[in-house]
Amino acid sequence: MPEINHVDAKSGDVVLLVGTMKGAFLLSSNPQRKDWAVGGPYFPGRAIYALIHDQRNGRNRVWAAVNSPHWGSYLSSSENFGRDWTEPEAYNIKFPESADTALKQIWQIEEGHADDQDTLFCGVEPAALFRSDDAGGSWSLVTGLFDHPHRPQWQPGGGGLCLHTILPDPGNKQRMYIAISTGGVYRTDDGGQTWSPRNVGVRAQFLPPDQHYPEFGQCVHKIVSHPSNPARLFLQNHWGLYRSDDGADTWTDIANGVPSDFGFALEIDPNNPNSAFIIPLESDEFRCTPEAKLRVYRTSNAGESWEPLTNGLPQENAFETILRDGMSADGLKPTGIYFGTRNGKLFGSNDAGESWQTIAEGLPPVVCVKTSVVD
Amino acid sequence: MTTINITGFLTDFTAGRSVITLDASPATVGQALAQLWQMYPGLRDRVLTEQGQIRMHVNVFLEDENIRRKELLDTQLPENSEITILPSVSGGL
Numbered sequence: 001m002p003e004i005n006h007v008d009a010k011s012g013d014v015v016l017l018v019g020t021m022k023g024a025f026l027l028s029s030n031p032q033r034k035d036w037a038v039g040g041p042y043f044p045g046r047a048i049y050a051l052i053h054d055q056r057n058g059r060n061r062v063w064a065a066v067n068s069p070h071w072g073s074y075l076s077s078s079e080n081f082g083r084d085w086t087e088p089e090a091y092n093i094k095f096p097e098s099a100d101t102a103l104k105q106i107w108q109i110e111e112g113h114a115d116d117q118d119t120l121f122c123g124v125e126p127a128a129l130f131r132s133d134d135a136g137g138s139w140s141l142v143t144g145l146f147d148h149p150h151r152p153q154w155q156p157g158g159g160g161l162c163l164h165t166i167l168p169d170p171g172n173k174q175r176m177y178i179a180i181s182t183g184g185v186y187r188t189d190d191g192g193q194t195w196s197p198r199n200v201g202v203r204a205q206f207l208p209p210d211q212h213y214p215e216f217g218q219c220v221h222k223i224v225s226h227p228s229n230p231a232r233l234f235l236q237n238h239w240g241l242y243r244s245d246d247g248a249d250t251w252t253d254i255a256n257g258v259p260s261d262f263g264f265a266l267e268i269d270p271n272n273p274n275s276a277f278i279i280p281l282e283s284d285e286f287r288c289t290p291e292a293k294l295r296v297y298r299t300s301n302a303g304e305s306w307e308p309l310t311n312g313l314p315q316e317n318a319f320e321t322i323l324r325d326g327m328s329a330d331g332l333k334p335t336g337i338y339f340g341t342r343n344g345k346l347f348g349s350n351d352a353g354e355s356w357q358t359i360a361e362g363l364p365p366v367v368c369v370k371t372s373v374v375d
Numbered sequence: 376m377t378t379i380n381i382t383g384f385l386t387d388f389t390a391g392r393s394v395i396t397l398d399a400s401p402a403t404v405g406q407a408l409a410q411l412w413q414m415y416p417g418l419r420d421r422v423l424t425e426q427g428q429i430r431m432h433v434n435v436f437l438e439d440e441n442i443r444r445k446e447l448l449d450t451q452l453p454e455n456s457e458i459t460i461l462p463s464v465s466g467g468l
Contacts, residue, residue: 021468047468068466069431069432069466069468070430070432070433070462070463070466071384071421071422071430071433071462072420072421072424072430074420087387087417089388089416089417089420090416090417090419090420091420094420094425095425096425097425097426097427099425099426102424102425102426102428103424103425
């Protein structure tokens with residue numbers, strides 16, 4: 001095992017939290033975001049599907065979803081950027097013993113509404129939502145979703161039946177969205193007690209032609225929104241690229257001029273509510289970047305048009321796959337945007353995608369990239 | 376006397392001990408493991424699911440036979456038995 005290095009991040013620094021199939025890495029840089037120190041690998045051998053840096057209420061706590069096909073899944077945390085991690089005796093995310101299912105993997109960790117500074121949510125496989133109101137000390141199953149009559153009909157996609165996206169509405173603490181592969185988008189308007197599907201206009205191309213637009217069951221890969229306009233969301237689907245302007249009540253096709261509307265990763269520009277980034281993949285069968293060119297596409301007009309961003313990205317022999325949680329943006333100006341590939345490469349831009357650099361290579365397959373600006 | 380062999384990283388939860396001897400005489404494998412969880416609580420969730428089933432990619436051997444080919448946790452324990460907990464080759468990535 002190689003020597004494990006650790007990063008020292010100070011106030012104003014940017015931290016990249018990178019989860020891979022064989023461990024987690026923490027990278028840090030000053031606000032220039034040109035030179036990066038690399039820490040890790042933490043949890044060598046374990047698949048780290050989710051990471052988050054919780055700085056609310058004075059905390060400096062990194063959470064990692066640690067997954068093992070042998071020994072199960074749990075959440076671990078560090079208060080010192082990875083030097084020490086908790087190893088709970090009893091796992092912290094567990095279905096009730098009376099439930100008809102057992103936890104397979106933890107897919108997502110997300111903070112709650114800004115008014116709830118100690119609330120965290122966790123999305124898991126098989127698709128379910130867990131909630132903590134004590135900053136991760138204890139967790140409970142959100143039964144309003146677990147008991148939904150649609151649950152028995154949700155089907156696993158190639159990666160498993162996963163609740164992978166959790167999106168609280170910053171303007172309404174009772175409203176939150178989740179996305180399931182394959183189940184679609186669901187929204188709650190009562191703090192999680194009840195949930196309703198929100199997939200009008202989103203197609204399920206893997207169903208017979210007369211069933212391409214079901215009420216639920218789509219393989220939604222990612223949804224994002226900007227805090228200044230929470231009624232507008234963008235959606236990357238298993239075939240399909242969409243925008244909603246009515247809180248997910250309806251979706252409009254915005255695959256305008258992209259080489260493929262199949263893909264996983266999608267990220268909003270924190271500095272521009274009309275701007276989002278995607279990384280198209282050729283098809284659901286090939287799942288690599290089209291024409292062997294690694295291209296990020298950006299819209300600056302809410303999806304009316306998309307432009308390729310290629311400066312500094314390989315434009316030949318680039319058979320790359322970027323997964324649904326593999327891209328993230330920081331809130332500095334200009335926007336920093338970062339993504340990791342299944343071939344173990346990590347790319348970043350410190351100018352909203354105008355130019356890119358290779359931050360790291362030779363990592364295990366990257367499944368999660370998150371960013372944090374240290375308080 | 377029942378002996379339980381603990382392998383690999385699981386010994387992180389047994390203070391480094393790889394051979395655990397049970398004082399009582401459990402009747403089944405399940406009862407033996409229940410005693411083990413009492414002694415070393417950190418092992419339970421790593422070997423069993425929430426519903427108390429052996430994890431899919433974990434094998435438990437009674438002597439040289441996998442209890443999946445017997446009665447799983449209800450497998451009867453002869454006196455002076457040896458149980459071994461091992462990760463299965465099937466869970467590798």
